[in-house]
Amino acid sequence: MLDSVYVGRQEIEAYVPITGEEAIEEVRKLAAALRGSRILHLNATPYGGGVAEILRSEVPLLRDLGISADWKTITGDKEFFGVTKAMHNALQGAERGLTEHEKEIYLTYSTRNARLLEEEYDLIVAHDPQPLAIPRFHGRGETRWIWRCHIDTSEPHPGLWEFLRPFLDDYDAAVFTMPGFVPPRFPVERTEIIPPAIDPQSPKNFELGTATASRVLRWMGVDTERPLLTQVSRFDPWKDPLGVIAAYRLVREEVPGTQLALVGSMALDDPEGWEVYRRIRDETAKEPDIHLFTNLTGVSNVEVNAFQRLSDVVIQKSIREGFGLVVSETLWKRTPVVAGRAGGIPLQMEGGAGGFLIESVEECAQRALELLRDPDRGRELASRGHDLVRERFLITRLLKDELALYASLLDAA
């Protein structure tokens, strides 16, 4: 059997004070048509990264809404996840595709995981490329299949895309974050655009008083009296942590005493993380004001909440990005953001809300400085960002969009 991820309980009712009764009623109505449906979310990791973040919040809410929802992860060893990370990179446009041997590894694990999928479901959502080939080896059966792509696949590596494309023939629908991400010659007829969203009631995003948040950061070793820049993301070259360090050094020349926190989680399906982490650690070993934190040294949801709340500026210097949940998470806490103009980030900072979009180390440093020097302006931008997140990027909107799609695929609308 595939591993099930244990999720706690959550009630949709808890969101009424945030979104109002009407929005929740709409979600309830859509869910009522699907009551009792068996829906599975299938991905590669129970923690680390945006997909796990969303499912951890979404699955308990689907259950509360009367849907029989499960979350399962595929199994694989280091070699398999090395292959799927190379695949992820190639889908985002990296030059290296897969060798024949790597393709074989992918197919071997896909077959194995397909066999481990034993229960029957009315609808299965496979997230990202790791479980993509499962319906081929499992057989479609009576199930409706959705491929949910979270990454920027606008210009996939041509060789890899040739390899993956045929597996999409088994899907009834595909979901992307933005229209521009749909790859060329995409074979699934039904394609929906649904941007991800954050959960305002999760420990990562719920209200956390300044006094408590300060205590958390002091415990972590941050001086809360001095300026703090933070980037929260996996240790991944696409998130450009070395670029963040370079920008920070420029800022520190102008505002001595500024600190940098790089908060990164290690995901089960991302073996590249440790390599990047070690490079950063060596690079910054002699700079005590650069703090490196991981989920393995005690940084979890509440700690990330505190960092996003109390940093003077949060940076997300992505070069390629699917959505970048961390941007909405930060803006929800009314902290200004300086972020790479990549993937779904500009969606979250439309019309200049939230802070600044940048394209280089120098621009990043300059914008961060601007916000450090003019906190009132930072607060004003962040507050506009907060309003945009409330309007478009909360999990209640995501539920509404996804439930509508499920209902239509299951003829339950």
Ligand code: UDP
């Ligand atoms: N995250 C975390 N701890 C960390 C680093 C990241 O909890 O040390 C979370 C972060 O808060 C966000 C998710 O991981 O919820 C990352 O999602 P995002 O969409 O920004 O990027 P992805 O990792 O999916 O590319």
